[in-house]
Amino acid sequence: MAAPVKILLLRFSSIGDVVLTSPVVRCLKQQVPGAEVHYCTKREYQPIVEYNPYIDKRYYLEGSLYSLIRQLRAEHYDYVVDLQNGFVATLIKSMLGVRTYSLGKPSLRTWLYLNWKINTLPTQHIVDRYLETVEPLGVENDEEGLDYFIPYKDQVEVDWLPVTHRHDYVAFVMGGRHMTKRLPLARMIELCRKINHPVVLLGDKEDRVTADAIALELGNQLIFNACGLFNLNQSASLLQRARVVFSHDTGLMQVAAALKKKVYSIWGSSTPQLGEFPYKTPYVLLEKSGLACRPCSKTGFGNCPMKHFRCMNELPFDFEVKELRQKKKNFE
Numbered sequence: 001m002a003a004p005v006k007i008l009l010l011r012f013s014s015i016g017d018v019v020l021t022s023p024v025v026r027c028l029k030q031q032v033p034g035a036e037v038h039y040c041t042k043r044e045y046q047p048i049v050e051y052n053p054y055i056d057k058r059y060y061l062e063g064s065l066y067s068l069i070r071q072l073r074a075e076h077y078d079y080v081v082d083l084q085n086g087f088v089a090t091l092i093k094s095m096l097g098v099r100t101y102s103l104g105k106p107s108l109r110t111w112l113y114l115n116w117k118i119n120t121l122p123t124q125h126i127v128d129r130y131l132e133t134v135e136p137l138g139v140e141n142d143e144e145g146l147d148y149f150i151p152y153k154d155q156v157e158v159d160w161l162p163v164t165h166r167h168d169y170v171a172f173v174m175g176g177r178h179m180t181k182r183l184p185l186a187r188m189i190e191l192c193r194k195i196n197h198p199v200v201l202l203g204d205k206e207d208r209v210t211a212d213a214i215a216l217e218l219g220n221q222l223i224f225n226a227c228g229l230f231n232l233n234q235s236a237s238l239l240q241r242a243r244v245v246f247s248h249d250t251g252l253m254q255v256a257a258a259l260k261k262k263v264y265s266i267w268g269s270s271t272p273q274l275g276e277f278p279y280k281t282p283y284v285l286l287e288k289s290g291l292a293c294r295p296c297s298k299t300g301f302g303n304c305p306m307k308h309f310r311c312m313n314e315l316p317f318d319f320e321v322k323e324l325r326q327k328k329k330n331f332e
Contacts, residue, residue, distance in 0.1 A: 003034055004034045004036050005032055005033070005034045005035050005036065005078050005079070006036050006038065006075060006076065006077045006078050006079075007028055007032070007035055007036065007037050007038065007077065007078065007079045007080075007081060007137075008038045008039075008040060008072065008075070008077045008079070008080045008081070008096075009021065009024065009025060009028070009037065009038070009039050009040070009080075009081045009083065010040050010041075010080065010081070010082045010083065010084050010089045010092060010093075011039075011040075011041055011083045011084050012040075012041055012042050012061060012084050012086070012088060012089065013042065013045075013084070014045075014251060015045065015048065015232070015250075015251025015252070015254070015255070016250065016251035016252075016253065016254035016255075016276065017083075017126075017254075018041055018045045018048045018049065019048060019146055019148060019251065019254040019255055019258055020126055020127050020130065020146065020254055020276070020279070021083050021130060022052065022146050022147035022148070022258065023127055023130070023131060023141065023142070023144065023145065023146060023147070024081065024083065024127075024130050024131060024133070024134055024139075025037055025039065025052060025054045025055060025147070026054045026142070026144065026147055027131065027134070027139045027140070027141070027142055028054075028081070028134060028137070028139060029054040029055075029056075030054070030142070031138060031139050031140065031142075032137055032138065032139065036056045036057075037054060037055055037056050038055070038056060038057045038058070038059065038075065038077070039052075039055045039057075039058050039059070040058075040059040040060070040061065040068070040072065040092070041058075041060065041061065042060065042061050042062070043060040043061065043062040046058070046060060047231065047232045047233050048148070048232070050151075051149040051150070051151050051233075052147065052149055053149070054147070057075075059071060059072060061088070065088065065091070065092075068092075069091075069092055069095045069096075072092065072095075072096060073095065073096060077096060077098050078098065078099070079098060079099050079100070079101065079137065080092075080093055080096055080098055080099070080100040080101070081100070081101050081102075081133060081134055082100055082101070082102040082103060082133075083103045083130050083133065084103070085102050085103045085104075085105055089102075101133050101134055101136060101137070102133065103129065103130060103133050104129070104133075106121055106122070109121050110274070110298065113273070113274075113295065114295055114296065114297065114298065117292065117294075119273055121273060121274070121275065122275075123273075124275065125275050125276070125277065125279055126275040126276050127146070127279050128141065129275070143280070144280070145257070145258070145260065145279060145280030145281065146254065146257055146258035146279055146280065147258055148236055148255050148258035148259055150233050150236050150237050150240065151233060154231065154233035154234045154236075154237055155234075155237050156230065156234050156237040156238055156241070161200075161224065162220065162224050164198050164220070164221050164222075164224070165198045165200060165224045168197075168198065168243055169197070169198040169199060169200050169224070169241075169242060169243065170195050170197050170198065170199050170200070170242060170243055170244055170245070170246065170321070170324070171199075171200050171202055171238060171239050171242035171244075171245045171246070171247075171256070171261075172188075172191070172192065172195075172199050172200070172201050172202065172245075172246045172247070173202045173203070173239075173245065173246065173247035173248060173250060173252040173253060173256070174188055174201050174202065174203050174207060174210070174211060174214075174227070174248070175202065175203025175204055175206075175207045175227065175248070175250060175252070176203075176248040176249070176250045176300070177250070177299075177300065178269075178297075178299060178300025178301055178302060179300070179301065179302050179303060179304075180268050180269035180296070180297065180300045180301045180302075180303070180304055180309070180311075180312075181248050181249050181250065181268050181269060181270060181300040182248050182268070182312070183248070183266065183268075183312050183315070184309070184312060184313065185210055185213055185214070187312060187313065187315070188210070188214055189213075189214055189217050189218065190317065191246065191317060192214060192218055192222065192223060193218060194317045194319075195246070195321065195324075196222075196324075197222075197243075197321070197324050198221075198222060198223075198224070199222060199223050199224070200224045200226050200238055200242065201214065201215075201223060201224065201225050201226055201227055202226055202227065202230075202235050202238060202239070202252060203227040203228070204227060204228055205227065205228030206228075207227040207228070208225065208227040208228045210227075211223075211225040211227045212225055226238060235252060235255075236252075236255050236259065239252065239255060239256045239259055239261060240259045240261070242261060243323055243324065244261065244262045244263075244264065244321060244323050244324075245261045245262070245263050245264070246263075246264045246266065247263055247264070247265060247266065248266045248268070249265070249266070249267055249268070249270050249276070253265060253278060254276070254278075254279070256278070256281070257278040257279050257280070257281040257283075260280075260281050261281060262281065262282040262283065262284075262323065263278040263281060263282070263283040263284070264283070264284045264286055264319060264321075265277060265278055265283050265284065265285055265286060266286045266287070266315070267285065267286065267287040267311075268287075268300075268309075268311045268312045268315070269294065269295060269296045269297045269300055269301060269304075269311060270295050270297065270298055270299075270300065271287070271294065271295045272285055272287075273295075274295065274298050284319055286315060286316075286317070286319060287311070287315060288310060288311050288312075288314050288315045288316070291310055291311055293305075293306050293310075293311075294311050
């Protein structure tokens with residue numbers, strides 16, 4: 001039997017990024033003989049890692065950082081895998097004093113792309129860069145994609161939904177932390193009208209007013225406003241039940257990819273070239289190409305820096321949801 005090898009993985013933000021580290025967790029556990037994998041993240045992301053069977057122990061950043069470091073030092077790790085490479089992660093690594101493997105950040109290339117629109121970024125997904133970080137440990141990409149584990153207690157029952165949405169619906173992740181990553185209200189209404197199928201709107205409590213306006217315009221037969229009604233894992237359960245998923249560039253888009261749903265991925269101020277498009281799942285990119293001002297930000301802004309917001313206002317809805325068309329034909 002192989003001697004135990006203790007490995008600590010660090011990633012402190014955000015929902016999507018923590019989900020995107022799941023292949024590294026799985027591959028470390030399955031491919032490193034005797035691996036005991038620990039994961040350290042912020043407490044708010046506990047639902048993402050709590051039920052992952054490839055994680056042996058979890059630590060959460062809340063309150064005193066130095067208290068957390070004392071706990072981590074007591075574990076006597078063999079290796080630290082840093083997929084954050086920020087100030088907190090660097091401090092933890094320096095205090096633990098063990099061999100580390102850290103994600104390299106193409107900061108200059110990203111800056112050139114965002115500010116001068118000169119794209120010299122590698123044509124690879126961030127997940128593949130994460131996995132390159134642990135190649136020295138003998139880890140290879142198993143090509144199985146992302147993981148997301150939903151506990152039984154968070155599975156949404158069919159009868160929790162309106163009758164119109166109990167057996168077939170499209171999920172639309174309409175939320176997003178920053179305005180420039182979201183369609184304006186009028187365009188969300190246009191999108192839901194274009195889909196022309198029962199839609200479950202997903203977002204947080206702050207998105208509920210906007211979602212109510214969509215439901216008021218299109219009617220409850222078409223729209224179910226689930227914003228703020230469900231926790232993260234329950235929202236994942238709703239994604240799992242959906243026929244297809246429409247999503248802005250946000251954390252639940254990565255959750256949908258982990259659940260192997262087909263994703264219609266909506267891009268505004270950011271672009272797929274930044275490396276976080278849906279991973280190992282069918283997807284369709286919805287974006288306004290050819291804009292000299294795009295991308296303007298990786299994380300998004302509160303307002304369009306150019307004031308016109310053409311990336312979202314002029315984004316074409318020229319898609320066809322073949323999965324819905326096929327169902328309608330079968331029904332007929």
